[in-house]
Amino acid sequence: MSKLPYSEKVLEHFRNPRNVGKIENPDGKAEEGSPACGDMVAVYIKVNKEKNTIEDIKFESYGCASNIATGSIITELAKGKTLEEAKKINWKMAADELGGLPPVKTHCAVLAVDGLHAAIENYEEKNGLIKNKEKTTQDTVIKKLKHVMNPMAGLDIVRTNIIKEIKIEEGIITIIINLPSNHQFANTIKEDIVEKLQNLWDIKEVKVLFSD
């Protein structure tokens, strides 16, 4: 029917998104992305404290069709699940549930799933499960970079081997990407990396350099 690169299920969730809106006095909430990136998701959860399950979940989206559809699908996937189960939901599961996403749109699935995880984290933090502030290491950075997508492949930039080097020195992270600076996706990858890393508590600056 449709000539668009979206599955029928993506289009169906785009047209009729589920669980839209806010929850008054949520137990956990989070916003991921920003208007600057053109993609933003807000996730609100209500937790059943006896069963430790997600009793209710709602989302809001500022973004394109895949952003809206992935926001919608993660609410369906997470509703009724225990917090531990919900934490295991990853972008691949969200994308698969939607019948796949075009490679350049996979970052939307990442954003929605990050929103879900951050809302759970927000709940846990508020309820005394405060984590220690750990020093940023190569591993922390790599973990974060697994959430930056390579739009060419629809997989993250770690898995697609386009990171040449990561340096962490005196609060400055320098990342060298194995692409020329005039590459079609150079700017968007750079902005995405900076956004994912700049809020680490002990990091002052994020530098992204290219192979030339």
Next chain:
Amino acid sequence: MEKRIYLDNSATTRLDERVLEKMKEFYFEKYAVATSEFAYTDGIEAKEALENSRQIIAKKLNAKDDEIIFTSSDTESSNLAIKGVVKANKDKNKNHIIVSKIEDFPVLNSAKELERQGYKVTYLPVDGEGFVDIEELKKQINLNTLLVSVQHSNQEIGTIQDIEQIAKICKEKGVIFHTDATHSFMRVTLDVNKIPVDLITIASHTIHGPRGIAGLFVRKGTKIEKIMDGGFQEFNLRPGIENIPGAVGFAYATELITEQENLKIKNLSDKLIQKIENEIEEVVLNGSREKRIPQNANISFHYVEGEAITLHLDMHKIAVNTGSACFSKSLEGSHVIMGIGGGHERAHGSIRFTFGRFNTEDEIDFVLDKLKYIIKELRKLSPLYKGGK
């Protein structure tokens, strides 16, 4: 509505059937290459058709017949203008080029390529409506400045620059001036006898003419060299077999545009702007209200993202364009909307409606009706929307 509504006429237009009819003869009967007058009849006829087309197009700019070069696209025309001038003037040791920061990609990326080769490039700022800062231009021109390229009208927001003033400044300072008129040619008057411009990119596919053909006006005496190697066609500026059916179609397409049609198109875009502003809250018109090309209406809808709007409109069989990052091949928001200080959110929420010969007034009402509903629904979803005023 049964049939699709096409409002992306600045991307390209539907070919006028009458143009296609004119072209057929040069595919099926007079299909020979343009030869010299000492060759065979078919070739001489083809040559005549080519020169006749050149003459028709030249007249539209008030140019001389041999000041029009046929190329394959407006992209090629702008590449030839900029890189051809640079190549021909290497001996002058002038290494500075000025372009506006809201140029379309052929000019912008040609400038960036030259920058990589070591040329200095100034990207002129524009004001909130997209007008180039003339004082800044005067300030930036120096003894090393070889070329200025400022578009006649903008591809996204339709703002028409004061190229007369820019051309005069360039002439005074002895700088070559190129303008990209891809979106204004035949829609806005451009007279090379009044405006001392040296090079103009003109397009066929934006005026219901065929694709694969475009033109470059090169004022006599402009120092320029070809950038592709091959034969000696097009006054030794553009090698390759001439696209005669294309040239014939291009010329005929210019003949079919009337003042009346331009007025009709302006009425359509004005009407859409007015209706959207009256009936949808928190919208902003991008570009200049008065000095805009007749076919353009570009509006940002706050709190919503453009690809979601275009996809919803598509489901109602309406085709429009957006400056949103999601829509672009590089995943970056419109450099034009950001160039006019609109910021990311305004870029992502911008929709470009562009009209052409085949649009009607009924379509406007249908589009407005759908748009009102879509914007309302998407705002309900948006974490940025706080319920309106």
